[in-house]
Each structure stands twice: as structure tokens, then as C-alpha cells.
Amino acid sequence: MLETSARLLRLLSLLQTHREWAGADLADRLGVTPRTVRRDVDKLRELGYPVNASPGTGGGYRLGAGARMPPLLLDDEEAVAVAVGLRTAAGNGVDGIGESSVRALAKLEQVLPDRLRRRVNALNTFTVPLLRAPGASTDPGVLTELAGACRDKERLRFDYRDHSGSVSRRTVEPYRLVCTERRWYLVAWDLEREDWRTFRADRITPGPPHGPVFVPRAAPAEDLAAYVSRGISTAAYTTHAVVRLKTGIERAAERLSPFAGVLEAEGADSCLLRTGAVSLDVMVVHVMMLGFDFEVVEPPELIDAIRRARDRLSRAVD
Template identity: 75%
Template sequence: MLETSARLLRLLSLLQAHREWSGADLADRLGVTSRTVRRDVDRLRELGYPVHASPGTGGGYQLGAGAELPPLLLDDEEAVAVAVGLRTAAGQGVEGIGETSVRALAKLEQVLPARLRRRVGALTDFTVPMLRTPRERVDPEVLTELANACRDSERLRFAYRDHGGAATRRTVEPHRLVCTERRWYLVAWDVDRGDWRTFRADRIEPKPPHGPRFPPREPPADDLAAYVSKGVSGSAYATEVTVRLFVPLAEAAGVVGPMDGVLEPESEGTCLLRAGAHNLQVAVVHVVLMGLDFEVVEPPELTERVRDLRDRLSRALARTEGETAAGS
């Protein structure tokens, strides 16, 4: 049985290495008869590998694409290349693939031999990509450790720095990693505080050993991306504001990112933006720089800050126009 299994893996590796093989060539490479090759091909098909066969003297065997992705065999160089690519995608926060990259990276690094892990680490550490990067880089090893804890429903212990720089120790039941364009967040049940919390991954320093296992809880929201967005763009700040944007929701979504605030539909041509800031003055600048027409909904004090900014800009414009007129 062991010999047959090893031969099947070797056959699969050969089929992945070249587009097409003749039966005679495969038999020669494997040291078996053509009849054994045919039986082994049938076993691969039973395992879900779509091996196509074409008859005749010019025919042969070819590994095709199937309805589902079967396990792949990678040699050392291919495994290193894939791991480095996944780390790059995860670290850059590429929209739409960041979380998927971490899940795939966690699976791959779990089976990578130590010698390949060292090669992947060296390539990652000594490569500087000329890409748009988040402000705070997250160690891919930390991300994979968090992803594995979420997958295995295993309690996680870590040191954490809050937004004020204060250090705490946390024990949590991790649920999901959520990726925005600029940052990674861990959504988890805080055991000591008895409530759901959102943690920035770049501020997490895991403190193993982890465990024990726990039964998964109902998540705090069906849409975890919206849940995290609401938390990090509003409630985490001292001041929260709501403004009405005079553009359709879809158009506003092209300008307002998850870190900027939470959009809510209102009418065909308007939507609401709820955002947070350290103070009202910062909130005004934040909204103005989006380049969209708006009006203040709440708080009323925000309207006064808008007037102050209008008057300041008017004075600056008047001075500039006056100097231009005097110079001419």
C-alpha cells in the first residue's frame, strides 16, 4: 500500500510538471508497466484529479482543470514562491484578497519544512516592495498565528497596546480576522471583560502557549466588516458626527472608505455618513476633504465649526485676491 501511495504521488508530480505524457514515458519514469499506469490514473480520477487521456500513437495523459480544486504538489522552489507571494498579498492589505491570503498562508506554512520556512522568512525580510503599503505593517507570522487560532477555536493570549499606548494582557476567544485597505483587525470575545472586542493586529504580541479549545459563539454581527468599520471609524473616537451627503450611496462608497466612516442609505440621491474624530474641528476637515456636497445632521455644534472654516477660507481667499489685484 505504501509503495502504491508513493507511486501515485510521483505520478501526480509528473503530470503537474509537463503538459502531456505518453503512457510509455510514464511507465518508464515510474518503473512499472503501461497497465499499472492506467490503473494508477484511474485511482487519481477517483480522488478528484481530472486526468485526460487521448488515444492513438500521438496520444497520452494530461492533467486538466476540474470542477473542484484537488490537492496540489509543489516542489521546494514553488512552495517558497507561493508562500512569499501570499505573505506579500497579506502584508499589503490588497483589497478583496487579504483575508484569503492569510487563510491560504496558514495552511501552507503549517506543512512547510523548517528549512523552507527560513528561506521564506529571509526573502520576505530582505525584500522591499514598491507598492502601496499600510501605515502599520503586521508580521505575517502573527497573522497566521491569529488565523490558526480562529480556525481551531483555540483561546489566544497576547500583550496589547491600546490607542493611548497603554499595555495590557488579554485572553480572548478569537473569531475572525478582518482586513481593510490599511489595517488588520481581530474580532474576538474578551474572556476577562465578558464582551466582544476588536483588536488591531499590529498591536498584538502573541504570548503562547494558547488554549484550551472552546465552543464557537454567535458572532456579534452578521456583517463583520460593517461591525469593525463602525467600531474603528466612530465609537473609538471622542467625537461622533453625522452628515448627509448629496450623492447616491454607490457614488459615496467610491470615496468613503471603511476607515472614514459608515455609510447608510437614505434616499435615491442622498445617504448618511456617520464618522468619528478626535474633535469637531478635525471632523469638519475630514468631511470637507472628501469633496462631496453635504449638510450637518448632528451634533449642532458641528455647524458652527463649518461656519468658522467657511469664514477662515473666505478671509484667506480675499487676501490672496487682494494681493493679486495689487500686483497687477
């Protein structure tokens, strides 16, 4: 009986770490016959694990989604990663997830071996989180709905509130969700505008039913993270600029958030930043606050605005 239970746990672990297993491969890994594998799969099903089987020479076994959440098997590193992630989840801009994270963490820590519990406690005891100021957060239910539409390739309808508070009705073909340090964004093809658009998830109010199913278009960019960064830091503004930062791109990327602009490698000791602002005066403050020496590449009007700011500052300290 103990040997059978150990084999079932081993089988479950294999099913959770591979997309699909051939029956012969499972039998070889477990050191049993394919018939025994079939019996063990039936026992897992009786325990509530939805193991799907496909017939034929190319078929096999796959752990599917069921009506309820079955127990999961985690190795040591996965368990530590999940525990630490749950402790910090409340600070990641998703509204209402804090209480759920605490409940899940309590269940996980109850079964953690002492050696893993000490590792998790050490990480949390000697780590001080620097939390951001309260801001716009995203309903996790909305994120789940958006992700499901992306996965199922279903047209999505929602009300969208822009930065001025105006609300418009949108019908889109959702492509991907992109998460920055503070916000979530939906990248989608806007059917009415016939172009790609980036939507802040916290401004979306879904309006089901969704559908029909669509054939996905080619991605708007190979690097979606850079595409969204360009949209939220440059394209959304009327005033654009390119400045050369007197530092390498790796150091600049460590200091600047995606909201600062889009970085381009240039040399070992310099890089270009493409950015945007609501006006030239705001752009002056923006580039001054970057924390690096710089020179203006374009537009020339920004140089004049910097000179005017310099003169005002000089008069203020005279």
C-alpha cells in the same frame, strides 16, 4: 506507464478541487475500478501526498495536510492569479513577506507555460502600483498564529498596545481576522470585559500557550466588515456625526475607505455617513475632505463648528 502517470495527475487534480470524494465517484470520473483508485491513492501517498481515507458507505478520500508541502496543480486562471498576487503582496501591509513572495514567484514563473507568462508579464509591465506611505505592518507569523487560534477555537492570550502606547494583557476568544486596505484586525470576545472587541493585529504580541478550546459565540454582526469599519471609524472616537452625502452610496463607496466611516443607503442621489473624530474641529476638516457636497444631520454643534471654520477662512482671504 504514461497512462498511469496521467491518471495519477488527474486523480490529484480531483482531490485538490473537492472537499471529499467517494471512491465510486472517483472511479467513475477516471474510468477505472475502485480497486485501481485504491492503488493510485497508495502511489500518491508514496509520493508524499497525504490522502486520508474514511471507511464505510459514507466514507471517501480527502487530501489532507502533511509534514511537508507537496506540489499543487493549478489551472491557467489560478496560476495567473497567484503570480499577480505574489508580485503585489509586498505592498499589502504584511511585514517580511516581500522576499518570500519573490522566491515563490521565481519558482512559479519557471514552470509557467509561455502563454501564461506573457499574460502575467503584460499585467505587470503595463501596471503602475501606487504604493502607500510606510506605516505599521504586521508580522506574518503573528497573523498565522491568530488565524490558527480562530480556526482551532482556542483562547488567545496576548499583550496589546493601544494608541497611546499603554500595554495591557488580554485573554480573548478569537473569532475572525478582518483585513482592510492597510491593516489587519482581530475580532474577538474579551473575557475580562465580557464584550466583543476589535484589535489591530500589528499591536498584538501573542503570549502562548493558548487554550483551552471554547464553544464559539454568535457573531457580533452579520456583516463583520461593516462591524470593523464602524469600530475603527466611529466607535473609537469621542465625537460622532452623521452627514448626508449628495451622491449615491455606490459612488461614495468607491471614493471612501473603511476608515472614513460607515455608509448607509438612503436614496438614488444621497447616502448617510456615520463617522467619528477626536474633536469637532477635526470633524470639520474630515467632512470637508470627503470630496462630496453634504449636509449635517447630527450633531447641531457640528454646524456651529463649520460656521466658525467658514468665518476664519473668510478672514484669511479678505
